[in-house]
Amino acid sequence: SAGIAERSGWRPVDPASADRDLRQLDAREARFAFVHGATVPAPILLTVKRAVPAVQATVVSLVTVTDTLVDHSLALSWRITQAAADEFVFTTPPELKQGLQFRDPRIREVRRQPTGDDPSGPVRWIVTLNEPVRNRLFLIAQATLPPPSAQSVTVGAPEVVFEQSVTRTDDEGVTSVSFHKVETQQRYAFLVNQSTGTLTLENEEGVEEIKKDDLGRLPIRIEASLFDQATGMWRVLPRANMPRWKYQRSQAMRQTTATVQLAELVTVLAADGSWRTQAVYKIRNRAQQFLGVRIPKESEVLSVSVNGQLSRPVDSQEARAANVVLIALPNTSEGDLSFPVRLIVSGRFPHQGRLPTGFHLLANKRVIPVPRVVAPRGQQAVVENDPFREYGMKVEETSWTVHLPDALDVEPVEGPGTNLALVSSDRIQLNQRRATLEDANYLLGVLKSKSSAKAKYNAAMNLKELEADLSSFNERSGRRQRWSSASRGTGAAAFQRENRDFQEKYHEALDQIQVDDAKQQVTIVDESGSLQGQDEAVQREQINQNNGRLFMDNSVAAPGKDKKLGTVLKSRTFNFQPAPSKPDSKP
Known part of the structure; x- marks a missing residue:
């Protein structure tokens, strides 16, 4: 706004009455107009105050x-x-x-x-x-x-x-x-x-x-x-x-950092009362440094290997006192396959000694010593206040095969005190296939949802191998393999349905990805605007494109009037x- 501080001899007039040539010099409406009769008039002093928008x-x-x-x-x-x-x-x-x-x-x-x-x-x-x-x-x-x-x-x-x-x-x-x-x-x-989680308005x-x-x-x-x-x-x-939203991770994301997908135990009992057990743990690990295995008392570890490479247990006085073996685990990424940890343990029945021979009126009942993976936090533990629970893992499934001398007539004890059931050898093969299918579904999740382009590439390469294995298993099952009645009752049909479901999802995923072998990366091809499944770089690019479109739709400046702004709008x-x-x- 403006006011007149000093007219200096100028006489104010109506701006509309000013000379037409003067009014045409500026299209805006004039606030003031003055006239003066002197040849060299003094200047007018105005007070100018910035208007508040x-x-x-x-x-x-x-x-x-x-x-x-x-x-x-x-x-x-x-x-x-x-x-x-x-x-x-x-x-x-x-x-x-x-x-x-x-x-x-x-x-x-x-x-x-x-x-x-x-x-x-x-x-x-x-x-x-x-x-x-x-x-x-x-x-x-x-x-x-x-x-x-x-x-x-x-x-x-x-x-x-x-x-x-x-x-x-x-x-x-x-x-x-x-x-x-x-x-x-x-x-x-x-x-x-x-994200792969859910968001709920609080x-x-x-x-x-x-x-x-x-x-x-x-x-x-x-x-x-x-x-x-x-x-x-x-x-x-x-x-x-x-507003605020409560975030809850999906069930898959809430899983522990490491799991034993399948524990396969093979125990051989000798007539002299000695025993030897090989335990092979198929492990998926994201962040855990050690696997804790509690072995029977007075037993010893004969051999340890991790992913086919010989290894040694971590020497710890506290672990030895608790009969716990700590096995160092390798670093893995999200796109990697699960890997086996192989442990061979030997020992002897402490009190009963040799296995029975000859005829006995009463059966000789024995508990076979066996190594156990330490239970993780949140799961009921065998040992109360176990200090090694941070090295524990959840075991999804266990197969245990026991070999005894031919001269013995042996029957397993079922009921209270055991959570194992007698199955045929077909079920052991089924467990192996189910572990493979679990691996494949996990990697398919990596391929379709989170993770970097590099992790997706590793997942895609490993999935190619697993899918071929599972496909050939379906063909063998359909043409030649006949499941025993025991196997049919323990999940063979369900496994085949889950396998077919995986095959369908896998081939759908192949249509939505681009594999760059030169750069060893995978990107998602999705024209819907969805960010789920993209790596961080693609997510950022899509968010920026959304912001650019929002800016363009709400900008009042035309690109022709501002070249720099027009470049932003056009891009x-x-x-x-x-x-x-x-x-x-x-x-």
Whole structure:
């Protein structure tokens, strides 16, 4: 706004009565007009005060959750009236302090400062443009945070508050700047869940769900194709908190870090009372350093091998005292096959000595010593307060074959005290096939969901081998192999159904991937816009493309008028980099 401080002999007149040639010099309506009769008039002194723009603001907080990251994209929109503006202010939670980025050629600098004395409080962002803008401004800010974990099982939309700066000058000429909340502001939350877990809204109070039919009435344009990717969209009421979602991992993701898919035990008893047991544990391991096996008292370990390589148990006095063998395990990635750990243990029946010979009126009942994998945490343990549970693993299935001298007439004891059942040799082969199928289904999950392109490539190569094995097994089962009645009752038919189901899913997956043998990586081919199954690089690219499209749909500038901005709009891709910024400053 402007006022007249000193007319200096000039006489004010109606601007509409001014000379036509003068009025045509500028299309804008004149505020003042003056006339003067002197040949060399003195200048007029005006007082000029910058007009304060009136703004209304809206934020759509787009939260994308994958297995490798949580992306926060803030769609920020200002409606500007009364005057042009080149400074825009908003606050965010402190977790976005280091990661919030802007990419817009109109931005000259971004300043970041605390909102108060508490360094862990909200952060104020002051965005300054190269040129003032009128009517509307639309910006996108983006931050990437780690995925949910055991320590943080909730995901929340950031609390964004729009502010306006107010500059005052006191009687002594000292200028001060304060910040006040924008009176009219709207908030929306937009959730895209592309993780393998589930996200559940913690509190429905204070939010209203947005339906697809409501998109045309929103202050920010959201295309139907982007809305279709969302788990949900909500309008947040004025005094309510931004929504938070509870994250729960899928059953597959909640499994322990290591499991024994199949334990195959073969025990040979000799007439003199000695015994020898070979235990082969088929292990899938992601993070565990050691396997703990509790061996019978007064037995000894004859041999240990891991994945075909000879090894030695870890020598520990505490482990020896507890009859526990600790076996070091190799590092493996998600795309690797399970591997065998082979352990040979020998011993002797301590009290009864030799096996019985000749005729006996009463049967000689014996418990055969056997090594046992230490039970993990969360599973009932054989030894109370077992200090070795951190090295334990869950055993999915056990096959145990016992060989005795031919001269003995032996019957197994069933009922209380044992969880084993007598089966034919067909069932042992079935257990091996089921372990192979479990391996294949796990690797198929790696191929279709999370993991890096390299891990997917390893999974694809290993799946090719397993699929050929399982396919040939199906053919043998269909043409020649006849299962015994015992086997048919213990899951052979179910296994064949699960095998066929795997084959169908595997061939579907082959149609959705691209294998690059030169780079040894696999990428998912998915035109639906879904991020599930992509590695982190592809996920980021897709998120940036969504942001670019959102920016283009809400930008008021035409590409022809701003070449730099037009390039961003045309590419529809946001490769976010920090805008020029200054170090944290005090308010």
